[in-house]
Amino acid sequence: MDIPVVENVLKVNDEVAAMNRAALRGAGIFTVDLIGAPGCGKTALIEATIRALGAQGVRVGVIVGDLATQRDAARMARFTDQVVQINTGKGCHLEAHQVRRAMDRIDLARVDVLFIENVGNLICPVGFDLGQDAKVGMFCTSGGDDKAGKHPYVVVESSVILLGKRDLLPYVPFDLEFFRADVRRLNAAAPILELSATTGEGMAAWVDWLAAGRNRVAGAAQACGAQ
């Protein structure tokens, strides 16, 4: 039995991730690795985001990881035809080679923003580069105000921190200042975007952030192509 060691796995992963990044950036695609606990609302957020970006003419593709079922892909396929589901079995995170295979099934010329919805897990996905432009860590009001402090590594590595399910605030104990203070202590640079995919509250700032990322990457791809 051939048992690869952890160091080697990470080295190979980084090489494949670099290839993914080159291909995605070359196509002018802004790619987000969305990391959050099971049930924090990643899929609902992506559904709402596809609609909001679509209204601006920005086309979204999705690669979604789950242990089992095609449920999330089926949900998102109602809003975009560029969706690939990866079933990881007992695998607790996505790796770059899985994303690479999924990319082969996406028409990159028809995508402006690519979401990689990672397996629902706040821990293991953090250590694996997939070729994304930004990692985005997602929490939710119903999950409690203490979770950023208890999961510091995803906060440290994220370019933006999302707090979803803002519409549930009246029904759950959640101290916004306590949550924000944890995030600030761990990552002073990342914006904290509080939103609700259900009511649409706070979605505009998130959509603006994605559109700006897309414009930056597309601009760079065009400049390189023009040289």
Add this chain to the structure above:
Amino acid sequence: MDIPVVENVLKVNDEVAAMNRAALRGAGIFTVDLIGAPGCGKTALIEATIRALGAQGVRVGVIVGDLATQRDAARMARFTDQVVQINTGKGCHLEAHQVRRAMDRIDLARVDVLFIENVGNLICPVGFDLGQDAKVGMFCTSGGDDKAGKHPYVVVESSVILLGKRDLLPYVPFDLEFFRADVRRLNAAAPILELSATTGEGMAAWVDWLAAGRNRVAGAAQACGAQ
């Protein structure tokens, strides 16, 4: 650098878990490994359970795992003095040797039911025996009705499935029949207990199940001691 292989890690873990189990059963303690996503309500459930079992004269100890912070231990220390926090750093699950070290800091003669609150993660903790009598998988209404089907391994391995935050049902989309059907398909034997630590709804059946487990283990320990 010495890099232990996965197979060896699991073999050593199983041996230490067997030692833990022998020590805990010998002391007449019923031990539960509580596994659930971050924010599903594990700590709040244990707090409410300590109070409810305490009213019946059943004493509870807790070993709690988190990446960082002593927050959960501090919360539960309000209700029992037999609490040990394990900080795993980047570790995504508890292992038997960590539980063994924590057991050294608990007065086993003063505990009837021991909770091991695993790191918030529905995936990685499932594969590691800690020496528990039962694994208990916990979901919550605000996490969505599709999560049992998307996390089948914890459902298969659990002796009981808990659905927490029942009090939030009016505010979230959650089809109870859909959730129950997923659980039944994966594990027809495990009871599904729907409850709320906040309102107390459904807590009686959970407390009865724990008390029955405690009586079974204590009876067996007494019979062995009497021989």
